[in-house]
Amino acid sequence: MGTVHEACGRWGGRLAAPSSGDGTRREPARRTDSAGGAYPARGASRVRRISRAGPAVPAPRAAGPGPQPGAQPAATTRPAPAAPRRARLYIIDALRLLAAVMVALHHYVGTKRVDTPHNVVWGRPASDIVPSVFRVAAYGWIGVEIFFVISGFVICMSCWGRRPRDFFVSRVIRLYPAYWFGVVFTTVVLTAWPAIWPKPTPRQALFNLSMLQSGSRIGNVDGVYWTLWSELRFYLIFLAVVAFGLTYRRVVLFCCVWGAVAMLAPVSGFPALVLLADPDGAWYFIAGLALFLMYRFGQDLLLWGILALSWLMAQDELGRRIDTVEHVSSWRGALLIYTVFLLFMVGVALGLTDRVQWRWLVTAGSLTYPFYLLHYAAGTTAIHYLRDRYDARLLVAGLIAGGLLLSYLVHRLVEGPVSRLLKRGLTKAFAQLDR
Numbered sequence: 034m035g036t037v038h039e040a041c042g043r044w045g046g047r048l049a050a051p052s053s054g055d056g057t058r059r060e061p062a063r064r065t066d067s068a069g070g071a072y073p074a075r076g077a078s079r080v081r082r083i084s085r086a087g088p089a090v091p092a093p094r095a096a097g098p099g100p101q102p103g104a105q106p107a108a109t110t111r112p113a114p115a116a117p118r119r120a121r122l123y124i125i126d127a128l129r130l131l132a133a134v135m136v137a138l139h140h141y142v143g144t145k146r147v148d149t150p151h152n153v154v155w156g157r158p159a160s161d162i163v164p165s166v167f168r169v170a171a172y173g174w175i176g177v178e179i180f181f182v183i184s185g186f187v188i189c190m191s192c193w194g195r196r197p198r199d200f201f202v203s204r205v206i207r208l209y210p211a212y213w214f215g216v217v218f219t220t221v222v223l224t225a226w227p228a229i230w231p232k233p234t235p236r237q238a239l240f241n242l243s244m245l246q247s248g249s250r251i252g253n254v255d256g257v258y259w260t261l262w263s264e265l266r267f268y269l270i271f272l273a274v275v276a277f278g279l280t281y282r283r284v285v286l287f288c289c290v291w292g293a294v295a296m297l298a299p300v301s302g303f304p305a306l307v308l309l310a311d312p313d314g315a316w317y318f319i320a321g322l323a324l325f326l327m328y329r330f331g332q333d334l335l336l337w338g339i340l341a342l343s344w345l346m347a348q349d350e351l352g353r354r355i356d357t358v359e360h361v362s363s364w365r366g367a368l369l370i371y372t373v374f375l376l377f378m379v380g381v382a383l384g385l386t387d388r389v390q391w392r393w394l395v396t397a398g399s400l401t402y403p404f405y406l407l408h409y410a411a412g413t414t415a416i417h418y419l420r421d422r423y424d425a426r427l428l429v430a431g432l433i434a435g436g437l438l439l440s441y442l443v444h445r446l447v448e449g450p451v452s453r454l455l456k457r458g459l460t461k462a463f464a465q466l467d468r
Contacts, residue, residue, distance in 0.1 A: 124386040126398025128377075129183055132176035133401045134433060136257075137408045139173025141416065141429050142166050144361055153229055154413045155420055163425050171361040174354070175370050177260055178317050178347070182378060184264060185321020186328075188271065189284060193329070197276045202459045204268055207402075208244070208261070210451035214443055215406035216241045219255045222411045229414050255410045263314040270309065281330050288319045288339050296346070313354075316346040320375065327382040344375060396441075403440035403448070412436065 142159040160167040192200045220238045223230050233241070233254045240246050241254045247262040274287045295315035298307045320343035327336045351371060352364045380386055412432050419428055 121395070122381065122386075123391055123394040124381055124389045125183060125187065126394040126401075127389075127391075128179065128374075129401040130394075130397045132179040132183070133405050133408075135173035135176035135179075136405065137173070137412065137433055137436065138166070138170040138429070139176070140257075140409050141170070141412060141432065142425070143170030143173045144359075154416050155425070159425075163429075166426065166429070171359075172366060172370055174359055174362075175351075175367055175374075178351070178371060179374055180260065181263065181314050181317035182321040182324070182375070184267070185318035186325045186378070187321075188268070189279065189322050189325040190329075192275055193279050195275065197272055198463045200268075200272060200275045202456060202463070205459065206452040206455045208264075210448045210455070211403045211406055211443055212244060212261070213242060213451075214447045215403070216254050218407060219410050222414060223254070226414050226418065229417050230410050255406070257405060257409045263311055266309060266311045267314070267318050281326060284322055284326055285335060285339070288322050291315055292319055292339075292342065292346075313350055316343040316350070319343050320347070320378075324378050324382045327379070328384075332383065340375070340379075344372070347371060399444050399448075400437055400440040403443040404436050407439060407443070408432075408436045 142155075142163050144159060155162055159170075191203065195203075216238060220233050224232050233252075237246075237251055238254055240249065240251050241258070244258075244261055244265065246253060247259065253259060270291065271287070274283055277283060291310070292315065294306070295310040295312040298310040298312050301307070320340055323336050323339040323343065327340075348364075348368050348371075351367045355362060355364055355367060415432060416428060423431070
């Protein structure tokens with residue numbers, strides 16, 4: 034999924050700074066991430082008045098020559114040394130890759146239903162073929178909910194202090210290059226080998242390139258694209274907050290308003306409201322937003338309350354998804370996995386994972402979105418044709434490894450070049466609007 038690992042601009046740091054004893058508060062020294070974004074180091078340095086409502090405004094300078102009362106000697110006004118640089122949150126990349134592998138395992142060997150194409154994939158329920166792997170893979174669908182939480186966290190982080198046009202450009206260059214390749218690749222595979230999934234029609238394949246097919250009641254070329262529809266709706270409504278400027282107060286208000294609408298929409302009788310509010314996914318994105326506010330500003334009771342309410346609402350959605358879609362896992366097990374993940378994310382928000390600085394995770398995280406787009410339809414088709422030639426465990430492991438390798442090639446040969454071209458073109462187009 035393409036929502037959740039890149040940084041698209043500068044963003045400020047935590048504002049929970051200690052008092053200096055003179056009515057001001059000490060702001061932590063700013064550090065920068067690998068994408069050039071600024072955020073504070075732990076420990077006090079310069080003295081500024083700061084607020085959660087926005088950036089600090091320096092105190093006005095007294096008029097007139099000569100030393101002012103309370104002025105420091107000249108020797109203490111030397112320029113401060115450059116702030117140290119700090120890498121991105123590598124642990125987020127690791128979580129995204131883990132979630133993608135969980136989803137792939139579920140799609141390959143995590144279902145025992147006989148009324149779906151999965152029964153044709155292996156010839157019989159996967160629970161009878163690899164029972165030990167099935168017991169784990171049956172819960173892999175929770176990787177989607179994990180994606181949504183991480184998306185809320187990273188989107189808020191990457192767009193702090195940025196303009197709406199920056200938000201738009203970042204989403205386009207992140208989502209579309211790999212997605213276009215995925216549509217073409219899956220269409221070719223299903224056209225050549227239509228044993229499991231129906232061959233996409235030219236109209237369907239072309240319209241899928243827009244990523245808006247769900248809004249026009251046109252089928253997805255690959256079933257996993259349904260999550261992108263939830264992501265797009267989140268971007269649309271969050272764009273309103275970005276347009277006004279992200280602050281602690283505005284993001285908290287957004288979480289409360291969106292949560293209330295998502296709660297009321299199903300009983301409102303207005304399909305358009307349900308479509309926009311996305312009650313099945315809203316509380317996961319809200320959890321991610323609250324976690325980022327906790328990371329940037331520090332914890333408080335209001336953020337803990339939002340997070341607790343999102344957990345309560347999520348447990349109901351997990352149960353409904355098991356009852357209506359998955360049918361392969363228990364509610365208690367699913368809630369336990371999600372709760373452990375959410376607690377781990379709290380640790381991330383509180384800085385407990387800051388020491389994880391394994392640079393290879395950046396590359397691993399970049400594979401997540403292409404792998405998610407490519408693994409399902411093509412992978413299950415491959416299982417159908419190869420199931421009698423190889424051991425099931427070896428086949429699944431080979432498909433995951435091969436999918437990651439293909440994703441690396443897509444990232445290097447497609448995503449990188451096409452994203453750069455799109456960014457240059459869109460930047461130039463927006464520059465024309467300013468003339």
